[in-house]
Amino acid sequence: MSAPWTKGSIRPVRILSTCGPTILAVCTLFSGVDVGTVKAGYQRSEERCVVRGVLLPGDKEVVIKEFPDPKPGPGQVVVRMKASGICGSELHGRYQPSKEHIAERGMADKIGGHEPAGVVEAVGEGVVNVQPGDRVMVYHIMGCGYCKYCLSGWMINCATTWKSHGWTAHGGHADFLLTDARNCVKMPDKLSFIDGAICACAGGTAYQATKRLGVSGLDTVALFGLGPVGLCGLLIAKGMGARVIGVDVIPERLELASKLGADVVIDGSRMDPVAAIRDLTHGEGASVAIDYSASPAARNQTLDCCRVWGRVAWVGEGNKTTIEPSPQILHKQLTVIGSWVCGLWELRELGEFLADHSISLERIVTHRFPLEQTDEALRLFDSGRTGKVVVVWP
Numbered sequence: 001m002s003a004p005w006t007k008g009s010i011r012p013v014r015i016l017s018t019c020g021p022t023i024l025a026v027c028t029l030f031s032g033v034d035v036g037t038v039k040a041g042y043q044r045s046e047e048r049c050v051v052r053g054v055l056l057p058g059d060k061e062v063v064i065k066e067f068p069d070p071k072p073g074p075g076q077v078v079v080r081m082k083a084s085g086i087c088g089s090e091l092h093g094r095y096q097p098s099k100e101h102i103a104e105r106g107m108a109d110k111i112g113g114h115e116p117a118g119v120v121e122a123v124g125e126g127v128v129n130v131q132p133g134d135r136v137m138v139y140h141i142m143g144c145g146y147c148k149y150c151l152s153g154w155m156i157n158c159a160t161t162w163k164s165h166g167w168t169a170h171g172g173h174a175d176f177l178l179t180d181a182r183n184c185v186k187m188p189d190k191l192s193f194i195d196g197a198i199c200a201c202a203g204g205t206a207y208q209a210t211k212r213l214g215v216s217g218l219d220t221v222a223l224f225g226l227g228p229v230g231l232c233g234l235l236i237a238k239g240m241g242a243r244v245i246g247v248d249v250i251p252e253r254l255e256l257a258s259k260l261g262a263d264v265v266i267d268g269s270r271m272d273p274v275a276a277i278r279d280l281t282h283g284e285g286a287s288v289a290i291d292y293s294a295s296p297a298a299r300n301q302t303l304d305c306c307r308v309w310g311r312v313a314w315v316g317e318g319n320k321t322t323i324e325p326s327p328q329i330l331h332k333q334l335t336v337i338g339s340w341v342c343g344l345w346e347l348r349e350l351g352e353f354l355a356d357h358s359i360s361l362e363r364i365v366t367h368r369f370p371l372e373q374t375d376e377a378l379r380l381f382d383s384g385r386t387g388k389v390v391v392v393w394p
């Protein structure tokens with residue numbers, strides 16, 4: 001028998017034969033111990049008793065702790081994590097807020113990470129859709145399962161028992177994740193684990209907005225905000241055949257968008273994007289505009305850069321925005337939608353779309369870190385000058 005930590009462990013770990021109640025009591029002794037200096041990846045063993053998970057208690061603190069090894073109950077699945085994306089909303093909603101804010105919302109003791117992908121390790125009683133060894137991405141929102149939204153795969157709109165991995169339930173920044181079987185979406189072979197992790201929030205979010213606007217090769221699409229979700233939107237809109245104009249104010253993001261295939265990029269801090277987009281579209285304006293930035297100025301520009309009968313989506317979260325509906329929307333006959341993440345079925349559909357069109361969302365990744373360096377990963381992502389940042393396992 002070998003100890004759970006393969007190497008670099010900072011202290012001895014009891015060699016255990018089962019994970020029964022007595023042993024869990026031993027685990028409790030370990031819980032709360034900062035194991036941030038543990039360097040090793042985690043190895044499966046029958047003796048496994050604790051797993052590592054990352055807590056984000058607020059004020060940009062990152063704590064790696066040990067948790068009891070999750071066991072699947074009826075209808076549940078344990079996923080061995082292979083990739084866990086860091087989402088912009090995790091920065092704004094879990095990493096940056098104060099400790100008081102995080103504690104008030106009951107998130108202080110919940111493992112972060114809401115973009116999980118990995119391999120099914122174990123399934124509970126009654127699970128029929130996946131089996132051990134399956135490669136899966138995990139839809140991060142869990143609903144009651146019975147309301148009209150849950151029944152149609154829109155658990156994100158469940159008003160009954162809304163829970164989300166990485167927020168109000170343990171998330172993917174851990175060696176293993178316990179989830180509901182229905183949340184596990186099998187990945188096409190062509191998708192990497194990182195592709196799957198990105199699909200789970202950023203990619204799915206961009207996909208729903210782009211699909212609902214009916215983007216095609218007939219469109220010129222203006223994207224405002226070229227962070228990870230905007231970059232997913234770029235790859236997806238290109239995959240649907242559109243001409244894409246990307247707008248941001250950060251040079252590194254504009255450069256990355258260019259590399260990923262944007263037809264034109266515009267630095268909104270150096271020129272008026274609305275005038276530039278009109279110049280690029282025979283004076284008419286873009287047929288589609290999507291805001292991924294949440295900037296009030298950019299939201300206004302999505303309306304103003306669109307041609308008559310144009311279609312607009314607002315995806316970026318937060319902030320207040322003042323608009324003049326008559327000249328900006330009504331008189332231009334615009335369709336304007338709000339779009340929030342995606343439905344469960346769309347996650348599967350997105351995986352198939354990416355595989356069928358040979359699109360790799362992993363191309364937006366600029367940095368990969370092992371779990372023990374999640375602190376560094378979040379700090380770097382917080383600079384706003386990276387592409388996607390992901391936590392990965394060997």
Ligand SMILES: [Zn+2]
Nearest residue numbers: 087089201202
């Ligand atoms: Zn997210």
Ligand SMILES: [Zn+2]
Nearest residue numbers: 144147150158
């Ligand atoms: Zn529900």
